[in-house]
Amino acid sequence: MTFRAGLVGYGAGGRIFHAPLLRAAGIELAAIASSRTEEIARDFPDATAYPTAHALFEDRSLDLVIITTPSPTHGALAIEALQAGHNVVVDKPFAGSVEEANRVIDAGKHASKLVSCFQNRRWDSDFLTLKDLMARGVLGDVHHIHSSFSFFKPEPPTSWHNEPLNAVGIHFDLGTHLLDQLVQLFGMPDWVEGEVLTRRPNSGVPDRLHARLGYPSVRAIAEADMFSPEHAPRFVVQGTKAGWRKDFMDGQEAQLKGGMKAHDPGFGVEPPENYGTLTTYPDGAKTVERAPLLNGEHHTFYRLVREAIQNGTPPPVTGEEVRDVLKVIEAVVQSGETGRRVAL
Structure with a gap:
């Protein structure tokens, strides 16, 4: 049917x-x-x-x-x-x-x-790969992660000019993805500190997010920026056994903007030059190797939604999960306004 x-x-x-x-x-x-x-x-x-x-x-x-x-x-x-x-x-x-x-x-x-x-970026190639590296113990115990989206778009959308609106701004846009991924990896943080800023001329809407999330044994940093001529690495992850770095964003967005469909051959496949690097110290000597990426699969979100409706099972992303991410966003805003760490 x-x-x-x-x-x-x-x-x-x-x-x-x-x-x-x-x-x-x-x-x-x-x-x-x-x-x-x-x-x-x-x-x-x-x-x-x-x-x-x-x-x-x-x-x-x-x-x-x-x-x-x-x-x-x-x-x-x-x-x-x-x-x-x-x-x-x-x-x-x-x-x-x-x-x-x-x-x-x-x-x-x-x-x-x-x-x-x-929350399609739960199915980004790099995020799926990071989850796999952590699940297989390749990194050991992760104790620090820096996750970022950075762009240089000096002219904000005309609909944003000088008009702060509910649910509009980088914290509600790219920030929801970054923070959702961190909460998926580590759960809700004990505390949050950070700020949202508006730095582009002629814009009344935040275009930079900086958030630091505190866990008992992990520190996580999320940064989103629309006014950065030099991009930041997509991920830098430090563990007790290895470190992992990924420079560029998942390619599915670019493929979709280029007219590709999810059922087309090659969708979600990253070229080797986009692979991350895995750094280890076997026998005390530094070793850096290219780590292949799992394929991205944004369409899996919709397949799981369909199966949930047909079978009566929970959806792949629940309302409670995204509400909790909004709690983190509100805490970041509060921290920026007060200059204080906010407990959750």
Whole structure:
């Protein structure tokens, strides 16, 4: 039986980062709510085009609704879709605050429907590889990790200019991915310190995040920056047996922007020049070797969502998990405002 999804929003997020993943996950994109009717007819001629999200929510043939609208609308649209009787995936950020996230979670429980968040970077090639290195004990006990996304985009989006909005800014964008990965690896931290900053001219929205997360035996640093001419390494991880460094970002985003689909051959495969380096000291002598990367697989998120709906099992990303990441984000903001470490 065909599994049918409806996509709310057909901007860059819906068109580039969601729609191209669905076929590989065994999902038919059956409906799209957007004013971009010509693009929908060109890209998905068999999909029903709806003028509004509300109109799409009335379609009872859909097994899943995916919210990819601007961030400030995520929570309200998710609740409306759940109340209309749909299973829901929300693009990140899940909501604009912990309080709003709790309302979305409660709406899902009341409707007895699945609600999840598109934390696709849990299926980045480098993150999957790091999890594998840790699980196999290659690194020993990890005691320090530095995780970063850095870009040089001196001109912010016009929609961000001088207009601080709920759920908008680098902490709600790239920050949700970085912090979600760290919480997946180590759990919720004991304390958080850091700040969000606005450094680009003509922008009223934060474009740099620095967060330090404290655990009993691990220190984790997350940095996201849109105003850095020189990029930082994607990962630097220090363990008692080995260190691992990965310089460049996972390639799935670039592949999708280039028009690749998740079911195309080579999707998620990293070239050897993008491999990380593993540093060890056998017999006291430094050894550095290229460590192959596992393949990235963002579409696995949607396959697991489909299986969860069909089988009644938990989703791959729960509302409670992403709510906890929002707790960390709020603590980082509080730390920046007070100049103090915030206990969690």
